[in-house]
Amino acid sequence: MTAQAVDQTILDIAREQVLDRGEALGYDHLVQVLQTSDDQLPELLALAHEVRMTYNGPDIEVEGIVSLKTGGCPEDCHFCSQSGQFTSPVRSVWLNIPELVRAAKQTRETGATEFCIVAAVRGPDERLMTQMREGVKAIHAEVDIQVAASLGMLTQEQVDDLRDMGVHRYNHNLEAARSYFPQVVTTHSYEERWDTCLMIKESGMELCCGGLVGMGETLEQRAELAAQLGELEPHEVPLNFLNPRPGTPFGDLPLMPANDALRTIAAFRLALPRTILRYAGGRELTLGDLGTRDGLTGGINAVIVGNYLTTLGRDPKEDLALLEDLKMPIKALNQTL
Numbered sequence: 230m231t232a233q234a235v236d237q238t239i240l241d242i243a244r245e246q247v248l249d250r251g252e253a254l255g256y257d258h259l260v261q262v263l264q265t266s267d268d269q270l271p272e273l274l275a276l277a278h279e280v281r282m283t284y285n286g287p288d289i290e291v292e293g294i295v296s297l298k299t300g301g302c303p304e305d306c307h308f309c310s311q312s313g314q315f316t317s318p319v320r321s322v323w324l325n326i327p328e329l330v331r332a333a334k335q336t337r338e339t340g341a342t343e344f345c346i347v348a349a350v351r352g353p354d355e356r357l358m359t360q361m362r363e364g365v366k367a368i369h370a371e372v373d374i375q376v377a378a379s380l381g382m383l384t385q386e387q388v389d390d391l392r393d394m395g396v397h398r399y400n401h402n403l404e405a406a407r408s409y410f411p412q413v414v415t416t417h418s419y420e421e422r423w424d425t426c427l428m429i430k431e432s433g434m435e436l437c438c439g440g441l442v443g444m445g446e447t448l449e450q451r452a453e454l455a456a457q458l459g460e461l462e463p464h465e466v467p468l469n470f471l472n473p474r475p476g477t478p479f480g481d482l483p484l485m486p487a488n489d490a491l492r493t494i495a496a497f498r499l500a501l502p503r504t505i506l507r508y509a510g511g512r513e514l515t516l517g518d519l520g521t522r523d524g525l526t527g528g529i530n531a532v533i534v535g536n537y538l539t540t541l542g543r544d545p546k547e548d549l550a551l552l553e554d555l556k557m558p559i560k561a562l563n564q565t566l
């Protein structure tokens with residue numbers, strides 16, 4: 230069989246299984262998707278877009294994020310400039326409640342329906358939980374927006390507390406495939422992450438769980454991550470492309486080629502037909518303007534506006550103009566409640 234014939238076969242399988250029947254692709258097929266040629270890329274992206282439109286509709290979910298506590302994290306995730314274990318120049322900074330409310334208001338003004346509060350910690354301590362309690366209450370009193378959180382690994386008690394204080398979605402990424410995880414993090418295990426994710430799912434909060442690609446993983450490990458996320462079935466999957474930060478162990482890795490990044494987006498969509506698939510960190514650098522557009526018509530249906538945690542994202546106006554240009558409506562708040 231020629232390479233073209235192999236590509237065609239996997240695209241036909243994906244069309245029949247995912248688009249027609251709504252069933253996610255498994256690991257072996259995802260490997261084949263990631264092996265498709267550049268010639269097949271437009272067809273692959275068009276298929277992923279059709280899957281997204283069929284099972285999620287045309288709306289794009291917009292989210293803003295704010296860092297409540299930046300830097301000084303005791304963990305050693307090799308991609309992260311917020312780890313206190315490397316020499317990356319991120320200071321430990323805490324935000325106060327009025328600043329948090331102001332950030333939520335600014336986020337709402339962009340049309341975003343989600344406001345995610347993030348802290349660079351292994352897991353929350355009592356001080357952070359108290360700040361969250363006060364912060365979420367103050368935001369809900371003043372701003373019409375849903376509050377999400379990302380505070381690391383949780384105990385069952387903390388899961389219950391966050392749900393009870395009105396956090397409706399919790400982010401905890403798998404980061405990498407199970408088989409690659411020990412090369413990325415040594416201070417906690419993949420299983421610890423998986424367990425927090427399961428607790429979130431069982432609590433009734435929505436689970437937001439994704440990962441990073443372009444960290445030196447093999448193509449098979451990239452498919453493995455997509456399949457493991459498919460097994461977990463999060464409500465939302467943020468997809469990050471490594472932005473190699475100086476001073477981190479992955480600081481010298483090359484950027485992922487744009488076509489590989491686009492194939493990954495399509496593969497994630499085919500592994501997660503009904504999930505919110507969100508552009509997260511690194512996409513400007515990896516994809517540029519043209520590639521960003523291709524991803525939005527290749528399976529992505531959510532974006533983060535404004536600054537990312539440690540690196541500057543794009544001006545929200547640029548993203549909003551692009552969505553308008555693509556005639557993709559922003560998901561309204563009343564549809565998400």
Ligand code: SF4
Nearest residue numbers: 302304306309312349
């Ligand atoms: S990814 Fe999260 S847990 Fe890991 S070092 Fe960065 S802030 Fe800490």
